[in-house]
Amino acid sequence: DGGITQSPKYLFRKEGQNVTLSCEQNLNHDAMYWYRQDPGQGLRLIYYSQIVNDFQKGDIAEGYSVSREKKESFPLTVTSAQKNPTAFYLCASTGTPAIDTQYFGPGTRLTVL
Amino acid sequence: RKEVEQDPGPFNVPEGATVAFNCTYSNSASQSFFWYRQDCRKEPKLLMSVYSSGNEDGRFTAQLNRASQYISLLIRDSKLSDSATYLCVVNEGGKLIFGQGTELSVKP
Numbered sequence: 001d002g003g004i005t006q007s008p009k010y011l012f013r014k015e016g017q018n019v020t021l022s023c024e025q026n027l028n029h030d031a032m033y034w035y036r037q038d039p040g041q042g043l044r045l046i047y048y049s050q051i052v053n054d055f056q057k058g059d060i061a062e063g064y065s066v067s068r069e070k071k072e073s074f075p076l077t078v079t080s081a082q083k084n085p086t087a088f089y090l091c092a093s094t095g096t097p098a099i100d101t102q103y104f105g106p107g108t109r110l111t112v113l
Numbered sequence: 114r115k116e117v118e119q120d121p122g123p124f125n126v127p128e129g130a131t132v133a134f135n136c137t138y139s140n141s142a143s144q145s146f147f148w149y150r151q152d153c154r155k156e157p158k159l160l161m162s163v164y165s166s167g168n169e170d171g172r173f174t175a176q177l178n179r180a181s182q183y184i185s186l187l188i189r190d191s192k193l194s195d196s197a198t199y200l201c202v203v204n205e206g207g208k209l210i211f212g213q214g215t216e217l218s219v220k221p
Binding site: 107 | 147156157159162204207211214
C-alpha cells in the first residue's frame with residue numbers, strides 16, 4: 001500500500017524541549033511539505049523540499065528545522081524557540097509540484113504542557 | 114485581501130438539500146485548483162480537481178471561472194456523511210495555498 005505515514009499520532013512535550021515529528025512516504029514523490037493547522041484555521045506552510053538534500057522555508061519557518069537526507073523521509077523538529085507549538089502538524093507529498101495536488105499523512109497532534 | 118477566501122460557515126442543511134460553496138483567489142497566475150474535504154481531527158483528503166470546463170463526480174460539481182478568479186463546489190442530494198469542512202486550494206507555482214475552509218453540517 002502506497003502512502004504517507006506520520007508518527008507519533010499524539011505527542012506531548014514540556015516547554016523548553018525540542019521534539020522531532022516523523023514523516024515517511026513510499027509514493028516515490030520528489031516533493032514533501034510540512035504544514036501546521038490551528039483550530040478553525042487553514043493550513044500554513046512551514047517548510048518544503050523538492051529534492052533530496054534541499055529544502056526551503058515556508059511562511060512560518062521560525063522555530064522549526066527540517067532535513068531531507070532520503071527521498072522517503074522528511075522529519076520536522078519543533079525547537080524550543082517556537083513560541084506557540086501546540087497545533088496539528090501535517091506532512092504532504094506530491095510528484096509534480098507545479099500542477100499536481102498533494103497527498104497528506106494522518107497528522108501529528110502536538111501539545112505543549 | 115486573503116490569497117484564497119471562502120464563504121464563512123458553518124452551513125447547516127437538511128439531508129437531500131443542494132449546497133454551494135464559493136471561493137475566490139487573488140493570484141491570476143494560479144495554475145491548478147482543488148477541493149479537499151477534511152473531517153474533524155483528520156487530514157485533508159482530495160475531493161476533486163477543478164478544471165476550466167467544469168467537472169462532475171457523482172453528486173459533486175466543481176466550476177472554475179478564471180476571468181473572475183472564482184471557484185465553486187456544488188453538492189446535490191446531500192448526505193449525513195457529507196458533513197465535514199471543505200477546503201478550497203490553489204496551486205501557485207508549486208505552492209498550495211489553502212482557504213480557511215467552510216464547515217458543512219448535514220442534519221437528518
